[in-house]
Amino acid sequence: MRIGLLGTGPWARAAYAPALAGHTGLDFTGVWGRRPQAATALAEQYGVRAYDDVDALLADVDAVAVALPPSVQAELAVRAARAGRHLLLDKPLAVGVAEARAVAEAAERAQVASVVFFTARFQKEPEAWIDEQAAVAGWFTARAQWLGAVFTSDSPFAASPWRREKGALWDVGPHALSVLLPVLGDVRQVLAAAYGPSDTVHLVLDHATGASSTLTLSLTAPPAAAGADVELRGEAGVSVLPGSSEGAVPALGRAADALATAARTGRPHACDAAFGVRVTEILAAAQARLTGSPSD
Template sequence: MRIGLIGAGPWAGMTQAPALAGHPDVMFSGVWGRRPEAAAALADAHGTAAFTGDEGIEALFAVSDAVAFAVPPDVQAPLAARAAAAGRHLLLDKPVATNVAAARAAARAAQDAQVASVVFCTLRFAADTAPWVAEQAAADGWFTAHAQWLGSLYSDDSDSPFAASPWRREKGGLWDVGPHALSALLPVLGDVTTLSAGRGPADTVHLVLRHTSGASSTVTLGLSAPGKAAGTSLVLLGERGRAELPEGWGDPVDSFRRAVDALLGAARTGQAHDCDIHFGVRLTEILAEAEELLAGTAP
């Protein structure tokens, strides 16, 4: 399958581009970037073509069967709708959008065009965490869960290339790491039926969720923790006792290759993947509801 990449920033350079270039069943058909020099550098590094500007997007679509995305979510969603309308399969980053209407529009375009879609929720494709989520989802009797995703992007000693991301600065941990937590909780405990939300220090937020299984969960999310306080955990408690998400998510390039495999399989069989664009829309809906609740609380 010919797969093009929209995006030429740090995440594209670290993950999507090397995964596409090294996948045995993919022809890496090109890189589109908003900055011509970044698109050219990334394309040159992987022996493919560079595209930029609005005409460049159409040119990338013309030489691709599918499009992968590594751009901010509210840039991604309308471009995904255009790609789907052009008949291109979609390999999306999380979150699909931070705007519910835009996410739903992209999903409608994918459904109308009958193209395959996969959202790269890392936990659902990483070698250690994906089978753990599947194992817990197959079990019954979960009573409650506690998840914590705290990053230190904005601590004084941070050297993360993602700290300069304007959309992360604006939207915070709710939107950046919230999809990770939900992508693991929903398949195990079921969809969210009710939620409440409160603010913590800086961009930290706390969510309390009820799920269709009857279980509850609490989720703490943020990007502004001190370095020594940063970390992730997810603990399930129920009739089987305690289950904890394995530490470490492995190599993101390998995980993205598994997401590519999932897209190839969905395109070949016509069977939707569990992490398709409709799942991505549901994540956006839940996070948007939390954001609306938080808007009524003191900063």
């Protein structure tokens, strides 16, 4: 599969470019970015072509990987799908429901495969745990904490304008939902939402299985308190999400494998654009609860 990279920021450099370049089943074809100089530098690092026109890149590939802010990602994903290109996307799919639905609809119309990269869903130990717990009945409640220190440390993502604007709900909220939804079922209702310190958000969710979950999400946790954990409690007892022995690059490689499989078989992956839309809808409902405004 010939694949191009859209994006040149910290996440593109740290995860996407090395994952694409190191994958034996991919032909990493080139890079396009909103900053031509950055695209040239990244392309030269991996010995691929730098494109100054996104349509020229789309003409040369079978698929694109997108490492861009969600509002930019959504627009370009629709463009790529209409060009018949498979989509390896990042979370959140978009920061608006209409924009997210446009991506899924474009992919469906063009009959192209899509995979949204929710990290835990493609890391070995967390992925296996999620599958195991999804097969267990009788979960009563879950507690998820996704506490980042992006804005309280020297994180390269601290300068991200969209993270500054949208905060933890939209940045790490998708991670928590990607773990909880396969186990507890879809969210029927956001029962409560409240702000904590800085961008911290607390949510209470009602799930289709009858279980409830509580989420605490932050990008402003003290570095010593940062970390992610999920705990399930139910008839089977207590189960805790295991940590991963690997970082994002191997997980992205498996996401690329999933995209190739979906493209070859025509069978959607569980983390396709439609799932990305559902996560966006839940986040929008939570945002509406927080602000007292209707979700779109």
